[in-house]
Amino acid sequence: MExxxxxxxxxxxxxAGKLLLVATMIPLIGMVIGFAEMKLSAKMQARVGPYFAGxxxxxxxxxxxxxxFFQKEDIVPDAADKPVFKSAPxxxxxxxxxxxxxxxxxxxxxxxxxxxxxxxxxxxSSLSTIGILMAGWSSANKYSLIGGLRAAGQLIAYExxxxxxxxxxxxxxxxxxxxxxVEAQINAGFPYVIVQFVGFAIFMVAALAELTRIxxxxxxxxxxxxxxxxxxxxxxRFLFFFLAEFANMFSMSAIAATLFLGGYWLPxxxxxxxxxxxxxxxxxxxxxxxxxMIWFRWTFPRFREDQLQGIAWKWLIPLALANIAVTAILKVxx
Amino acid sequence: MTIDTDAIxxxxxxxxxxxxxxxxxxxxxxxxxxxxxGVLRLVARVDGERAYNVQPVxxxxxxxxxxxxxxxxxxxxxxxxxxxxxxxxxxxxxPFIVAAEKLMGLDxxxxxxxxxxxxTEMARISSHLIFMxxxxxxxxxxxxxxxxxxxxxxxxxxxxxxxxxxxxxxxxRIGGVKPAYGSGSATRKMIQDLPAGFLSETREAMDQVLDVxxxxxxxxxxxxxxxxxxxxxxxxxxxxAAAFGVSGPNLRxxxxxxxxxxxxxxxxxxxxxxxxxxxxxxxxxxxxxxxxQEIRESAKIIQQAVDGIPSGDLQAKxxxxxxxxxxxxxxxxxxxxxxxxxxxxxxxxxGPYRLKIRSASFSNISILPWILEGALVPDIIAIMGSLxxxxxxxxx
Numbered sequence: 258m259e260x261x262x263x264x265x266x267x268x269x270x271x272x273a274g275k276l277l278l279v280a281t282m283i284p285l286i287g288m289v290i291g292f293a294e295m296k297l298s299a300k301m302q303a304r305v306g307p308y309f310a311g312x313x314x315x316x317x318x319x320x321x322x323x324x325x326f327f328q329k330e331d332i333v334p335d336a337a338d339k340p341v342f343k344s345a346p347x348x349x350x351x352x353x354x355x356x357x358x359x360x361x362x363x364x365x366x367x368x369x370x371x372x373x374x375x376x377x378x379x380x381x382s383s384l385s386t387i388g389i390l391m392a393g394w395s396s397a398n399k400y401s402l403i404g405g406l407r408a409a410g411q412l413i414a415y416e417x418x419x420x421x422x423x424x425x426x427x428x429x430x431x432x433x434x435x436x437x438x439v440e441a442q443i444n445a446g447f448p449y450v451i452v453q454f455v456g457f458a459i460f461m462v463a464a465l466a467e468l469t470r471i472x473x474x475x476x477x478x479x480x481x482x483x484x485x486x487x488x489x490x491x492x493x494r495f496l497f498f499f500l501a502e503f504a505n506m507f508s509m510s511a512i513a514a515t516l517f518l519g520g521y522w523l524p525x526x527x528x529x530x531x532x533x534x535x536x537x538x539x540x541x542x543x544x545x546x547x548x549x550m551i552w553f554r555w556t557f558p559r560f561r562e563d564q565l566q567g568i569a570w571k572w573l574i575p576l577a578l579a580n581i582a583v584t585a586i587l588k589v590x591x
Numbered sequence: 592m593t594i595d596t597d598a599i600x601x602x603x604x605x606x607x608x609x610x611x612x613x614x615x616x617x618x619x620x621x622x623x624x625x626x627x628x629g630v631l632r633l634v635a636r637v638d639g640e641r642a643y644n645v646q647p648v649x650x651x652x653x654x655x656x657x658x659x660x661x662x663x664x665x666x667x668x669x670x671x672x673x674x675x676x677x678x679x680x681x682x683x684x685x686p687f688i689v690a691a692e693k694l695m696g697l698d699x700x701x702x703x704x705x706x707x708x709x710x711t712e713m714a715r716i717s718s719h720l721i722f723m724x725x726x727x728x729x730x731x732x733x734x735x736x737x738x739x740x741x742x743x744x745x746x747x748x749x750x751x752x753x754x755x756x757x758x759x760x761x762x763x764r765i766g767g768v769k770p771a772y773g774s775g776s777a778t779r780k781m782i783q784d785l786p787a788g789f790l791s792e793t794r795e796a797m798d799q800v801l802d803v804x805x806x807x808x809x810x811x812x813x814x815x816x817x818x819x820x821x822x823x824x825x826x827x828x829x830x831x832a833a834a835f836g837v838s839g840p841n842l843r844x845x846x847x848x849x850x851x852x853x854x855x856x857x858x859x860x861x862x863x864x865x866x867x868x869x870x871x872x873x874x875x876x877x878x879x880x881x882x883x884q885e886i887r888e889s890a891k892i893i894q895q896a897v898d899g900i901p902s903g904d905l906q907a908k909x910x911x912x913x914x915x916x917x918x919x920x921x922x923x924x925x926x927x928x929x930x931x932x933x934x935x936x937x938x939x940x941x942g943p944y945r946l947k948i949r950s951a952s953f954s955n956i957s958i959l960p961w962i963l964e965g966a967l968v969p970d971i972i973a974i975m976g977s978l979x980x981x982x983x984x985x986x987x
Contacts, residue, residue, distance in 0.1 A: 403640075472816055475969070555733060557814070558727055558730035558817055561970070
């Protein structure tokens with residue numbers, strides 16, 4: 258036991274351990290959410306969904322899919338900008354992995370408790386859009402190009418409401434550290450969603466746009482752009498995008514859960530238990546939000562690009578600014 | 592040191608005009624594309640998200656049916672025309688068969704006419720349900736597809752029960768409908784003509800179809816995003832629609848109450864009560880709404896026809912070898928996609944001398960360059976989908 262503690266005190270050993278944890282967690286979470294999406298969409302559409310893989314309920318469907326993707330030929334179009342084309346999926350996945358750094362899974366259970374945690378998270382989450390833009394630009398395909406540029410336009414429009422929506426919580430907590438915000442909610446005795454519901458709603462809408470999911474999936478827009486920026490990707494590079502999408506869903510939901518739903522904390526649970534049950538509480542909240550996103554996806558059609566910009570600039574941003582003003586005034590007055 | 596005047600002028604221009612100098616892109620939509628309903632190709636000049644000068648390129652699906660008909664006998668041609676608009680194969684047979692019967696001067700038994708009418712309306716329901724399924728999908732909503740296709744299956748099952756085929760029934764014969772098992776006693780023919788329980792099952796299925804139209808309306812019409820995507824998009828004024836020869840639900844959505852079921856008498860539609868549904872604005876939303884209402888009207892027609900179907904023969908007396916007397920005629924019918932007509936020229940032989948097929952989708956997509964001028968790329972798909980064409984019907 259002593260030996261183990263000594264071992265993990267070593268910086269490199271603990272770093273390796275954390276990396277290993279993230280490296281296994283991301284595909285695992287991606288798969289769980291991906292599988293949930295398959296089954297839930299089937300339920301909503303009066304289908305059965307995956308059924309045969311793995312023997313029961315098709316639980317091994319995504320493992321089988323993953324194995325399949327790795328066997329596929331890695332096709333790079335002749336006219337593609339090859340280095341950019343090859344590195345784009347990696348950049349998208351790196352953005353996702355880097356988000357996990359600041360998510361507190363329990364008291365002290367955080368890879369790095371940055372004092373500007375939420376700032377870092379929002380900055381790094383826009384990295385994946387750069388990857389999408391790279392993918393669209395380098396594919397030498399007009400549909401990909403339109404998809405990539407749509408993603409860029411979407412990023413510009415929705416990064417702002419995303420940041421502004423968070424400010425309310427930051428003002429209330431008085432800190433930008435992610436674990437600090439959770440502790441502030443514990444001290445306050447209620448999750449911030451109760452008073453910051455507007456912020457929460459704006460955050461979720463903007464997060465959907467950031468994740469390019471229906472109703473904001475114009476960069477992919479299957480019926481218009483074939484597969485958008487993904488058109489030319491195949492094999493494991495496609496798998497990277499696929500995993501990144503679901504892992505990104507997890508991390509965005511985790512940020513929302515941390516900022517607005519009390520993170521790893523539930524009212525009524527003694528604080529000394531949080532180290533053990535905290536991760537489960539957080540993951541439960543994340544799955545709740547992921548379910549919301551899946552539900553939207555299979556219920557709504559998609560907006561048009563100009564309507565999307567209109568929603569961002571004419572509704573979300575003024576609303577978020579008003580929310581900030583009201584929060585700030587109340588913070589000073591109360 | 593030399594001064595690069597060009598560069599300086601360029602810089603000053605860049606400062607003066609905020610507008611970036613951009614280059615248009617030629618975007619080929621199709622022939623392989625998820626939303627072109629087959630192998631339609633659109634060549635569009637795209638400036639950002641706006642498309643100009645959209646030109647449809649057709650012919651990828653041309654199978655030469657008009658020419659092929661000249662070397663086939665009349666009974667063989669029904670199998671060909673089935674494959675023109677494959678979403679409603681049964682409805683394609685009717686105008687051709689009626690044209691041949693008109694030249695021969697045959698009186699088709701009433702029961703056969705009723706069966707033709709019921710099955711034509713079923714083909715209309717199944718065709719419109721395909722539209723109900725695919726249109727929201729083109730707007731990004733995947734779920735209505737499954738509900739609409741599930742109901743379509745009910746109708747296709749009935750169609751299959753009578754004709755033996757889901758898409759290509761090939762069920763009409765000159766002088767009536769297919770007699771069961773060729774020759775046989777008159778009683779046997781009577782018993783075999785419609786499957787047992789067909790009428791009661793049809794009644795039940797039509798009730799369910801009426802239910803599901805309500806469900807689809809709630810699912811799609813209650814959705815703000817669908818409304819935002821389709822209202823005032825792709826507006827087609829009635830005079831333009833008429834000038835381009837647009838017909839069917841697309842024309843009626845523009846507010847023109849023109850329905851060949853009322854105007855012509857190729858089948859006994861005058862015996863039944865139904866409304867000709869028209870839209871108000873002629874936008875994508877109206878085209879969707881008109882089709883939904885037409886499903887309801889068709890279901891009502893079928894219910895009336897099932898209640899009033901007379902007994903009797905399935906076939907008029909026809910010679911063993913069918914020869915159509917010399918002459919020419921044009922018969923048109925209200926098909927699910929619009930007006931379908933056959934100009935039949937006979938020189939008295941076993942097959943037509945010339946058969947000109949006027950298909951609805953061909954005329955309907957002639958509107959594309961006009962209606963897509965200046966449309967946004969997502970609207971191209973929304974407008975194209977709302978015209979509800981089938982490439983087999985375009986190219987023939």
